[in-house]
Amino acid sequence: MKKVYLETFGCQMNVSDSERVATSLAAEGLELVEDELSADLVLINTCSVREKAEQKLYTRVGEVKLREGTKPVIGVMGCVAQLEGETLFKKINGIDFVLGTRAVGRVNEAIRKVLSDGPGYADLGEREADYDWSVADAQRHSRSVAFVPIIEGCNKFCTYCIVPFSRGRETSLPASEIIRQVLELKRNGVKEVHLIGQNVNSYRPSTESGLEGFKGSSPFSRLLRAVAATGIERIKFNTSFPRDFNADIVEAIEENENLCNWVHLPVQSGSNKVLKDMRRLHTVESYKKKIDRIKASPRNIALTTDIIVGFPGETIEDFEQTMGLFEYSEYATAYIFKYSPRPDTPAYAMRDDVSPEEKTRRFLELERVQKHLQAKHLEGYIGRTVSVLAEKRSAKSPSDLSGHSTCHRVVNFPGSDGMLGSIVDVRITQAKANSLYGEVV
Numbered sequence: 001m002k003k004v005y006l007e008t009f010g011c012q013m014n015v016s017d018s019e020r021v022a023t024s025l026a027a028e029g030l031e032l033v034e035d036e037l038s039a040d041l042v043l044i045n046t047c048s049v050r051e052k053a054e055q056k057l058y059t060r061v062g063e064v065k066l067r068e069g070t071k072p073v074i075g076v077m078g079c080v081a082q083l084e085g086e087t088l089f090k091k092i093n094g095i096d097f098v099l100g101t102r103a104v105g106r107v108n109e110a111i112r113k114v115l116s117d118g119p120g121y122a123d124l125g126e127r128e129a130d131y132d133w134s135v136a137d138a139q140r141h142s143r144s145v146a147f148v149p150i151i152e153g154c155n156k157f158c159t160y161c162i163v164p165f166s167r168g169r170e171t172s173l174p175a176s177e178i179i180r181q182v183l184e185l186k187r188n189g190v191k192e193v194h195l196i197g198q199n200v201n202s203y204r205p206s207t208e209s210g211l212e213g214f215k216g217s218s219p220f221s222r223l224l225r226a227v228a229a230t231g232i233e234r235i236k237f238n239t240s241f242p243r244d245f246n247a248d249i250v251e252a253i254e255e256n257e258n259l260c261n262w263v264h265l266p267v268q269s270g271s272n273k274v275l276k277d278m279r280r281l282h283t284v285e286s287y288k289k290k291i292d293r294i295k296a297s298p299r300n301i302a303l304t305t306d307i308i309v310g311f312p313g314e315t316i317e318d319f320e321q322t323m324g325l326f327e328y329s330e331y332a333t334a335y336i337f338k339y340s341p342r343p344d345t346p347a348y349a350m351r352d353d354v355s356p357e358e359k360t361r362r363f364l365e366l367e368r369v370q371k372h373l374q375a376k377h378l379e380g381y382i383g384r385t386v387s388v389l390a391e392k393r394s395a396k397s398p399s400d401l402s403g404h405s406t407c408h409r410v411v412n413f414p415g416s417d418g419m420l421g422s423i424v425d426v427r428i429t430q431a432k433a434n435s436l437y438g439e440v441v
């Protein structure tokens with residue numbers, strides 16, 4: 001039996017693609033291994049969103065090629081594969097096949113082809129409709145949590161982002177199929193589903209099928225109510241785009257206990273000038289109105305965000321406005337990135353005029369504020385009881401279990417294997433830098 005080592009970089013869409021790839025590989029009789037050195041095939045699922053992420057592919061292929069003994073077949077999947085296609089064979093010596101994001105459903109065909117005909121095979125898929133929407137049930141990152149892609153691709157074209165080019169235009173899966181998948185996952189013991197996509201609230205299926213009878217001001221808020229009606233214990237969704245995030249989504253959360261109290265709403269900058277240059281299609285004022293509604297909710301919704309510092313033309317004043325928005329929003333967590341130009345995006349033509357040192361300075365300054373806000377947020381949980389899905393043994397302390405709260409906080413607590421996969425009430429006793437600790441009540 002051939003052994004496959006599968007490595008994944010990037011966002012949860014890539015993790016989800018890899019889970020479906022792993023499910024297909026297992027169905028083909030291939031064995032997935034944790035140890036790269038024993039593998040006959042090494043598959044790398046790539047990310048191109050930042051320069052650093054793309055650089056990892058070059059490093060990894062080099063490392064695999066240096067391995068002693070029999071050389072494995074190397075396959076490159078994901079966004080870099082979709083963007084670069086066959087040019088990757090010229091750019092990186094030693095790659096055997098290239099499989100785009102739209103062709104991951106045909107991974108077994110690619111492997112068969114390379115094993116019979118030799119290296120040099122590329123499949124990028126024909127169009128967005130080629131995307132593999134199947135449920136990854138056999139090979140998931142967790143037995144009790146499942147990712148369910150509901151929309152693939154992006155139509156927004158933010159000026160710094162390569163995703164609309166790598167993943168193509170938006171395509172939404174009909175609600176009836178999403179509901180069928182959620183019900184199947186629920187029957188198989190899944191407790192928490194994450195409805196995922198680059199912009200989940202841009203969800204626009206071509207048919208009403210599955211949404212009939214569900215109220216809501218947008219197809220996405222109707223979908224949330226439809227998925228809530230399946231009775232699955234927890235539903236999270238990610239990522240939301242500010243312009244398409246409406247108050248009705250908060251209302252759906254308020255009406256359905258199984259819609260979790262966590263919203264990830266990337267703002268990217270607190271300056272209207274920078275937002276315009278980023279082509280984000282929202283303003284600071286319109287964003288604030290949305291977060292005011294989220295914060296007013298009795299569901300105590302945790303708000304998280306993404307920020308880019310050092311975008312071309314970002315002045316000290318622009319950056320200070322980002323700092324101001326940060327304090328206003330009191331994010332539970334923020335993912336801060338230094339801008340890095342991506343070839344073939346409109347921002348690539350802009351002058352990258354914030355020096356690397358200044359980008360680092362702004363990053364560290366914002367990170368300091370973020371750490372302070374996060375610590376305050378986490379300390380607020382001490383003495384409270386939260387509902388936690390026990391997902392795995394803690395890597396740091398083997399006597400502890402680890403899982404996420406409804407507001408998507410990592411919570412560790414002493415527990416037995418018998419608790420794994422169940423939802424337990426944990427009273428929080430301690431807050432650490434990035435996680436909470438407590439005891440089952």
Ligand code: SF4
Pocket residue numbers: 154155156157158161162163164198199241
């Ligand atoms: S919304 Fe903007 S940042 Fe997000 S995937 Fe689309 S283009 Fe990229």
